[in-house]
Amino acid sequence: MEGTLSGLKVIDFSTLLPGPFATMMLADMGAEVIHIESPTRIDLVRIMPPYANGQATAHSYLNRNKQSIAMDLKDQKNIDLVKEKIRDFDILLEQFRPGVMQRLGLDYETLSKINPKLIYCSVTGYGQSGDYKDRAGHDINYLAVSGIAGHSGRQVSGPPPLGIQIADVAGGSLHAVIGILAAVIERQRSGLGQYIDISMTDCSVTLNSMAAAATVAGQQPQSAESATLNGASFYDYYVTADQQYLSIGSLEPQFMLGLAEVLQLPILAEKGASFLAEDQSCVKQALTEKIASQPLAYWCALFQRLDLCVEPVLSLADALKSELAQQRQWLVNVPLANGKHTEPQLAHPIKFSRSKARYDFVGQQLGSGVW
Incomplete structure (x- = not known):
């Protein structure tokens, strides 16, 4: 083919x-x-x-x-x-x-x-x-x-x-x-x-895409931790009890409310969508304490069956051995x-319905090719 x-x-x-x-x-x-x-x-x-x-x-x-x-x-x-x-x-x-x-x-x-x-x-x-x-x-x-x-x-x-x-x-x-x-x-x-x-x-x-779109439209230039997707909101990485990390990206209302219910954190439902720095600080503090109370395996087992934009931070070695990598x-x-x-x-990441990527051989010794 x-x-x-x-x-x-x-x-x-x-x-x-x-x-x-x-x-x-x-x-x-x-x-x-x-x-x-x-x-x-x-x-x-x-x-x-x-x-x-x-x-x-x-x-x-x-x-x-x-x-x-x-x-x-x-x-x-x-x-x-x-x-x-x-x-x-x-x-x-x-x-x-x-x-x-x-x-x-x-x-x-x-x-x-x-x-x-x-x-x-x-x-x-x-x-x-x-x-x-x-x-x-x-x-x-x-x-x-x-x-x-x-x-x-x-x-x-x-x-x-x-x-x-x-x-x-x-x-x-x-x-x-x-x-x-x-x-x-x-x-x-x-x-x-x-x-x-x-x-x-x-x-x-x-x-820079979205950040640049805001900046060139006259908004204040962004700095570290001033954007929703860059640490200012609760969209972030959290340390678990065994010093691993959990990623939480539950920004949309349905995900935010679902996360608040699962973790029993009403403050997340009340203030998670707020743009005020003090509100986000309170939400992040609550999430930090909650996630730090259990090891990563506990959170993986809990969120595996839930559709809430929460995933473990994997090492590259673990990522390449994961079920997702195999599938x-x-x-x-x-x-x-x-x-x-x-x-x-x-592997080549683009998947075509008819064509296939080729993998003829790894990189060659210097000067071993023909043209």
Whole structure:
């Protein structure tokens, strides 16, 4: 069964996380991806612990279904080879700083003259224009200047360093995939490719969504613990008697009243919907004391049969072993290069009624692919 993107050919010049995650998504959906890597300046994901089956697990995951081609882009012969091969490709994705591909002679203007149908996507921290375009940055910096960190976390402790790379993946990778596939659809009408400028910071700004909608409409800028969904209301995490956590998101009236009844907390029914800080403080104090009175297992057993937006906070290991993970098939066994063994990895999350994701092999050894 062919994937939804079968027939599309992608040449990938990216490293680390944002670009490789985007091209992995495309490859999972059937696109043919050729990953160009430097033979001397190794992708850090290749050497990032932990390891399994002789390779870094992050590399095996992010580069599955891709052919790895070792190529020194400082060698003019290799630049000429890329220009020769580019006629056969639909999509190019690169993640260098602005200007690098132009200096190499592999910029969009040059390559689009060879292949006018080429869709060319650049993923950078701050985009191709503006004073920040040449600045170095990481996920934490993009979240900082996009405003996300400024209204996250607690007033006492400040914005939290998160366990995942929101700007890299939700900002860079997923927006790159959206932009690329939109350009593929547009090309069906025009017959022409185009250039796509993905700034991880630009895209992270859009993740502010509701908070930004209020701010640009003239409301007071939000700060930590000033929003309904960011700790100001009882929508929060609560410590249990055994030092675990329970998430409570029972905002709608039917959930709020149901929670008040189950926990025997009339103050929640009386003041839970209030916008006054003192009322919310009283409600949160009552909930904090109640949840702290029993271990997590007690609350899980109680709320498992109730539809009240209350769930346990699971470790990643427990989440991946949960019944939900099994029912929704979060994990898949992907063949190693030799085809004799498999390695468990996160599955492609999009489920189609007819098409299937492909899992041909984990990330390959450097330079082992063919094109």
